Amino acid sequence: MTFTPTELEVEGAAGGEAGRDGAPAAPPASGRRLARAFLRDRAAVACGVYILLIILMAVAAPLLVKISGYGPLEFDQDAVDPNLGGIPLGAAGGMGADHWFGVEPGNGRDLFARIVYGARVSMLIAISATLLTTFLGVVFGLIAGYFGGRVDMVISRVMEFLMAFPALIFMIAVLSALPAENRQFLLVLVISFFGWPYLARIVRGQTMSLKEREFVEAAKASGATSAQIIFKEILPNLASTIIVMTTLAVPGYVGTEAGLSFLGVGVVPPTPSWGQMIASSVPWYAVDPAYFLIPGAFLFLLVLSFTVLGDRIRRLLGEGMA
Amino acid sequence: MIPLRFVANRVLGMIIVLFLVCLFTFVIFFVLSPDPAVQICGKNCTPEAIDQIRANLGIDQPFWTQFGTFLAGLFAGRTYGTGPNAIDCAAPCLGYSFQSSQAVTDMIVQRLPVSATVAVGAAVLWLLAGVAGGLLSAVKEGRFADRFIAGLTLTGMSIPNYVLALSLQFLLVVTLGWLPFPQAVAFSDDPFQWFQNFLMPWIVLAIGMAAVYTRLTRANVIETLQENYVRTARAKGLSPGLVWRRHALRPALTPIVTIFGMDFAGLLGGALITETVFGLNGIGKMAADSITKNDQPVIMGVTLLAAFLVVIGNMVVDLLYTAIDPRVRVGSSA
Numbered sequence: 001m002t003f004t005p006t007e008l009e010v011e012g013a014a015g016g017e018a019g020r021d022g023a024p025a026a027p028p029a030s031g032r033r034l035a036r037a038f039l040r041d042r043a044a045v046a047c048g049v050y051i052l053l054i055i056l057m058a059v060a061a062p063l064l065v066k067i068s069g070y071g072p073l074e075f076d077q078d079a080v081d082p083n084l085g086g087i088p089l090g091a092a093g094g095m096g097a098d099h100w101f102g103v104e105p106g107n108g109r110d111l112f113a114r115i116v117y118g119a120r121v122s123m124l125i126a127i128s129a130t131l132l133t134t135f136l137g138v139v140f141g142l143i144a145g146y147f148g149g150r151v152d153m154v155i156s157r158v159m160e161f162l163m164a165f166p167a168l169i170f171m172i173a174v175l176s177a178l179p180a181e182n183r184q185f186l187l188v189l190v191i192s193f194f195g196w197p198y199l200a201r202i203v204r205g206q207t208m209s210l211k212e213r214e215f216v217e218a219a220k221a222s223g224a225t226s227a228q229i230i231f232k233e234i235l236p237n238l239a240s241t242i243i244v245m246t247t248l249a250v251p252g253y254v255g256t257e258a259g260l261s262f263l264g265v266g267v268v269p270p271t272p273s274w275g276q277m278i279a280s281s282v283p284w285y286a287v288d289p290a291y292f293l294i295p296g297a298f299l300f301l302l303v304l305s306f307t308v309l310g311d312r313i314r315r316l317l318g319e320g321m322a
Numbered sequence: 323m324i325p326l327r328f329v330a331n332r333v334l335g336m337i338i339v340l341f342l343v344c345l346f347t348f349v350i351f352f353v354l355s356p357d358p359a360v361q362i363c364g365k366n367c368t369p370e371a372i373d374q375i376r377a378n379l380g381i382d383q384p385f386w387t388q389f390g391t392f393l394a395g396l397f398a399g400r401t402y403g404t405g406p407n408a409i410d411c412a413a414p415c416l417g418y419s420f421q422s423s424q425a426v427t428d429m430i431v432q433r434l435p436v437s438a439t440v441a442v443g444a445a446v447l448w449l450l451a452g453v454a455g456g457l458l459s460a461v462k463e464g465r466f467a468d469r470f471i472a473g474l475t476l477t478g479m480s481i482p483n484y485v486l487a488l489s490l491q492f493l494l495v496v497t498l499g500w501l502p503f504p505q506a507v508a509f510s511d512d513p514f515q516w517f518q519n520f521l522m523p524w525i526v527l528a529i530g531m532a533a534v535y536t537r538l539t540r541a542n543v544i545e546t547l548q549e550n551y552v553r554t555a556r557a558k559g560l561s562p563g564l565v566w567r568r569h570a571l572r573p574a575l576t577p578i579v580t581i582f583g584m585d586f587a588g589l590l591g592g593a594l595i596t597e598t599v600f601g602l603n604g605i606g607k608m609a610a611d612s613i614t615k616n617d618q619p620v621i622m623g624v625t626l627l628a629a630f631l632v633v634i635g636n637m638v639v640d641l642l643y644t645a646i647d648p649r650v651r652v653g654s655s656a
Binding site for chain 2: 170
């Protein structure tokens, strides 16, 4: 990790409220320059590579499982010791040529296959929730910020109300009351329902200051409609904010999905998810630490990678949203 | 002084929000949850028995009547059923768990000491660690210590608390044997044991917050040090220590203290996972258990409690902030 003086300056100067003097003060940086600065940052590249790897793993899950030889739902009683209550045979949770990451104690399901398929579930939920949250946040933020007045008041009150909620507990309450079908879809809905105000609030603020700028007034004077102004004048100026906020939101959603699955209101067994794998490893942690360490490490690294990446992108784009 | 009208407005707003929270929670459970009467009735059930239970619970009534009864129960208590089998639920009645034959309020009160111990200990830990780490980071800005702490905070923010809990437990309890498996030992029984048993839950609950507070403190202090009045104070020759104490720290730490109030009020969510992993019988574990048992009244009671804590915490923090920080203007007239 190396800081150049300019980066520090940007960070220091942007410490306060974003866009205090109007629009986000992003310099007209070319995409290529940003990409080069990004590639120089070893930590950011490592994180990006890890995330790509996980996405690739998720996409290619059926293929990978064919190569490794065991499906995520296949029991392998030969890999566990029935005399010891189902502890995996062999060192480190039964790791070896047969089962690359070892097996689940008790029923001998292949951990590699479950990790790979779990990545599918985790990424799918996190990315869908991010897309939906971003969509809702941008739409409501734009509407509230651009039209102001009563519309703004209603949307702002709703946002305050949702943000005042202890979201995790409410998600648990909602999910525990809902039927168990379509859990993945419900998870996305519930996470997004409580997640959009955080982006909307920032989009609203920036829209409010952007719409006072000259280029918007010029567009208005030349007869542009509200829709044209919003989509052609304001939205492009919000792009970097939205990118940063979105990248920073993903790790939260990955963690939330895992946490909800850990508590038993998320993805329903036998569908694997990393959080749920860790939950089922709790009774075994003392005798078979590999069982919680493997999904735990994958989860931790994924959240860490997204967090670091979001941080770096924010610094690159020179945004200051604390 | 805080203007009285502001306080009144704030309290009124809080009451409205609390009402909406109740309504919202009630709607969730009213609309979404499966019929509790079927659950209570068990296997040898007749339609008549179900009707009887429904009448006893009052869930044969229309929505608004039920909601009214629930609200009344919060203030004045209520009675489930009639005759010799009637169950009294004293105010503030958050509901009645038919699975454990106890009022939800009583269940919460019984488990409050454990939860409070976990919460307060964790809060002290993260506040101290966060502010200390942030100050150190700010003083050593850009140097090794700063970068090291930055790495630690990223790790602390990213590690899911149940993964950390299991790792610590495996390392410190199973492998090294330094700590006992956490149990809720009372402080009055054995202070040293108490400390040993609660140490891991405190660390696990505190670590994420400590990371966030470190970053906040660092950013606030660095920003404050660039303010003009700090430059003035330095220029007129105040000693560095005095500049720090009198001009830099107070404005930098005020927002931390106020955010702390809100985070503390919202701690129940995190306690859910921590208490479950360590098997500490607090409110969080009770909520997690009732998810598994599908004990709706308990989930609803805890949800309401959590929301109340957050809403009230927000208000207290708002009022305190207005009192502490003269820069916050109240309305246009003040």
